Amino acid sequence: MxxxxxxxxxxxxxxxxxxxxxxxxxxxxxxxxxxxxxxxxxxxxxxxxxxxxxxxxxxxxxxxxxxxxxxxxxxxxxxxxxxxxxxxxxxxxxxxxxxxxxxxxxxxxxxxxxxxxQRRRIDVGSLESYCFTVMAGIGFDASMLEATSDRMKARIGPSAYVLAALRHLRDRPMRLRIRLDGHPAMRRRARTLLVANVGRLEGGVELLPDALPDDGLFDVAVLTPRHLRDWLALAWGVLRRRPVVPRMETFRARRVEVIADRPYPREVDGDVIEPAATLNAVVRPAALWICVPP
CATH class of the missing domain: 3.40.50.10330 (Probable inorganic polyphosphate/atp-NAD kinase; domain 1)
Structure with a gap:
């Protein structure tokens, strides 16, 4: 044959x-x-x-x-x-x-x-020795993933992430210096920073609805909630797909360099990797052929 x-x-x-x-x-x-x-x-x-x-x-x-x-x-x-x-x-x-x-x-x-x-070229991200197609992150999101066991995911599905997230809502914020495409660094006190190639999270939540996997750019989300009410306002804004979400800044860039005040949990495409005080990612435009629906 x-x-x-x-x-x-x-x-x-x-x-x-x-x-x-x-x-x-x-x-x-x-x-x-x-x-x-x-x-x-x-x-x-x-x-x-x-x-x-x-x-x-x-x-x-x-x-x-x-x-x-x-x-x-x-x-x-x-x-x-x-x-x-x-x-x-x-x-x-x-x-x-x-x-x-x-x-x-x-x-x-x-x-x-x-x-x-049916084929489509999409971007991929490079972070140290890792390649990612979905997103990489430092802070709260990685802590949540680390606290979510495979056993709980198998038993209750996406709800396992909600339970894990509740354990880390009161973690202290990170002090970050963020440099995008070589521009002067921005300083933020953030709970998490995400470098995304696509925008949809677990459970169908559209965190970054304008993110495209083939535009040659990352969509960067910096989440800065300080209190429980900030988390609720942020979640409500994301779920309602508001054009401006409270306590969340978004940017676009080809290169993202992050320096934190100390090592924090990190993740790439949902896998927790070694903690570090840096998160440096570069986009590789149109690097991967993938089979997709028409």
């Missing part, structure tokens, strides 16, 4: 019936006239980077990623700058990139999306 060569990078921890999922994907590809894909499973030691490099070495045209945002992030970092397209098959609890690009959650629909050939 001839046809488009593909590989599947799958996180076994995110799939309850691994054999069933493999048969499902292979059958859908066969129906589309594609040969059987290279099948590569992630490990606790390698979340997808080595598997993606192996697939690239085999000369695949499309890489299916079956896992959560962490698996997608690992694979995207290796695919950025190549001509190989990423096809997301959401299987984790977050799947924020898929949600922002309106990628279907059903596996067969996701396979069909890739085999029909």
């Amino acid at each position: 001839t046809g488009t060569r593909s590989a599947v990078v799958i996180n076994p921890a995110k799939v309850t019936d691994l054999d069933g999922r493999r048969k499902e994907i292979c059958a859908a590809l066969a129906d589309a006239g594609w040969p059987e894909p290279l099948w590569l499973e992630t490990t606790p030691e390698d979340p997808g980077c080595g598997q993606t490099r192996q697939a690239l070495g085999e000369g695949v045209d499309v890489l299916f990623v079956c896992g959560g945002d962490g698996t997608v992030m690992a694979c995207a970092g290796e695919l950025a700058g190549t001509s190989v397209a990423l096809a997301v098959l959401p299987s984790g609890t977050g799947n924020l990139l898929a949600a922002n690009l309106r990628v279907p959650s059903d596996v067969l629909d996701g396979v069909g999306l890739a085999t029909r050939g």
Whole structure:
């Protein structure tokens, strides 16, 4: 059989019936006239980077990623700058990139999306050795993610993030110096700073509704609530999609450099990384091909 060569990078921890999922994907590809894909499973030691490099070495045209945002992030970092397209098959609890690009959650629909050939170039962000497609952050958001266990996410879904957030509402603010595209630094006392490629959060909340994944720019959000009433006003403004949200400033930039008064928790695409007093991100415009709906 001839046809488009593909590989599947799958996180076994995110799939309850691994054999069933493999048969499902292979059958859908066969129906589309594609040969059987290279099948590569992630490990606790390698979340997808080595598997993606192996697939690239085999000369695949499309890489299916079956896992959560962490698996997608690992694979995207290796695919950025190549001509190989990423096809997301959401299987984790977050799947924020898929949600922002309106990628279907059903596996067969996701396979069909890739085999029909609709492609789009999107930007990716670089932060130290990390690549991100959704957003990176320092402060409250990373603390919330760190306090949210996989067990709670599996049991109650997005509500697990709300419970975790309540534990950190009274954390002290960060003292930040923020430099955008080399301009003079701004000083802020903030609870969190987000560098976003897309604007939709867990539960469908549109924090940055004007953020576009292919405009060559980050959307930067600086949240500065001081009291519980500030948090409530901010949340209400976001939920109502107000043009001006209390206690939130937004900017756009290609390069973001942040220096904090001390190390704070940080995250990239929903994965907590090592705490630090810096968050320096650069956009890579149109670096990643991805399969998307028309």
